Amino acid sequence: MVAIRTVSSSGNASIDGLLSGEAWTSGQLTYGFPSSAAAYGAGYGAGEAASGFQPLSALAQASVSRILASYAEVARLTFTQAFGDAAAGATLLYAMSAVPETAYAYLPEAGSAGGDAWFQSAGARFADPQPGSYGGFALVHEIGHTLGLKHPHETGAFGTVPTPYDSIEYTVMSYRSYVGASAYAAEDGNYPTGPMALDIAALQHLYGANYETRAGDTVYRWDLATGERFVDGASQGPGTGSPVFETIWDGGGQDTYDLSNATAAAEIDLTPGGWSSFAKVSQLHFDGSHPARGNVANALQVGGDARSLIENAVGGAGDDAIFGNAADNRLEGGGGNDLISGAAGADRLLGHTGDDTLSGGAGNDTFWGGAGSDDLRGGAGDDVMYGGFGNDTLTGGEGDDALRGQADDDLLAGGAGNDMLMGEDGNDTLSGGAGDDRLVGGAGNDVFVFTRDGASSDKIADFGDVAGNEDRIDLSAVFGRVTNAMFAGWAADHLDQRHANVLIETGEGGSIWLLGIDVSQLDASDFVFA
Secondary structure, eight states: OOOEEEOOOOSOHHHHTTBOSEEESOSEEEEEOOSSGGGGOTTOTTSGGGSSOBOOOHHHHHHHHHHHHHHHHHBSOEEEEOOGGGGGGOSEEEEEESSSSSEEEOOSOSSTTTTOEEEEOSSSTTTSOOTTSHHHHHHHHHHHHHTTBOOTTSOTTTOOOOGGGOSTTTOTTOSOSSTTOSSOBOOTTOSOSSOOHHHHHHHHHHHOBOTTTTOSOOEEEEOTTTOOEEETTEESSOOOSSOOOEEEOOOSSSOEEEOTTOOSOOEEEOSTTOEEBOSOOOBSBTTSSSBOSOSEEEOOOSTTOGGGOOOEEEOOSSOOEEEOOSSOOEEEOOSSSOEEEOOSSSOEEEOOSSSOEEEOOSSOOEEEOOSSOOEEEOOSSOOEEEOOSSSOEEEOOSSSOEEEOOSSSOEEEOOSSSOEEEOOSSSOEEEOOSSOOEEEOOSSOOEEEOOOOTTOEEEESSOSSOTTOOOEEEOTTTSTTOOGGGHHHHHHHHEEEETTEEEEEEETTEEEEETTOOGGGOOGGGEEOO
């Protein structure tokens, strides 16, 4: 028998509220399925072995083994099955009895009953407890008790779990289908299939996190009809047709949620504890009034360790919303009009087809708008943007950014920093903003827009009425009282030939350089004033 130990607080009420106060001293645990009541000995527990004892069916035993494996994936736990006569001496025993109303389990304790779980022998609920069923969920719940977890509403050694997290969406130890419910109200087939985010965090506090689980570059996919999960293309067990309702723990590598098979709008959130929705979700009340927060939740980080983060996401054909995390994310929208937000890190954001909105946030990000009229927003960091096809809007934000409009009629705004703006094909509008910027219109009739930005010194590299181009310089925000009819006088004061270039003085030490241009080539039609 493995000894027990008293546990300490984690300092997080949502985790501490699940701690019973005791745990096994070792994560190396044996388990068994006794075939007779004699395995329990005289005076055992509350008389479970003496009242309607039945061994678990082969199907139920397989479910227990599967669930134990799911617990071992997230924490430093190893479960070894004992067979035959040796099963009686295992630390964790599973069987059926007439005593439980439904099911219950003993917490880790020194007595012979410590770590054992019992299930009602009457009826067929535990004959074949499938993932997502109430019977399957009861197995997950009771196994949590045998490892040292309590109900979140019970005070215990460290208080209760805060009310906003007391539901099966956050912990399988809860008695509430949704926050505020008084009991379970979900129909069969709508329950979690394994430990949820707070269960995982509590077990990792007790036994340590298992970073060996899927520690390489892992791709997660789901069959949207059956709920079957695939890891790197390998099935993780047949789907039951129940909604996907689980939490993912990943031990390391560059990992991906691949939802390219989704046809409806998906929401993918890679933040720790965040939810992703991409198919039908569990209904947590039988009348459909309380849908689950999503299909898949991300596990919480342990002490800020980034190994458990999911780095990448691929959307489907719908109008998706994809949110990154602190890692260097690669976020792909697929079809549809997608909203993609990179957060911190050096992210790569790909809109693909559709009219997409891409926001980089902090970090040095790279954007590809793809087809469609896209809105690319750089934020902080030195960003690189490619508009692709369509009439795109590219905004660099802070940092020294490089913006390329590419095809069609684009709007490029550099923002703060020393930026490079290249309109390329189409009739583009380029505005460098603050900083010393370099602007290249490319093919088409482009407009270069300037504002009064102090001592900024900007350069236009390809201005001129050549090869059919009719570019314009918009100075209406700089010289608000000047009109095109006043061009000659204004030009005498503000245009100066400097070798092979023209200098436009904008005041306050600011300037615009037209490279490779002779002042004699310029007239009022090249400018836009008030």
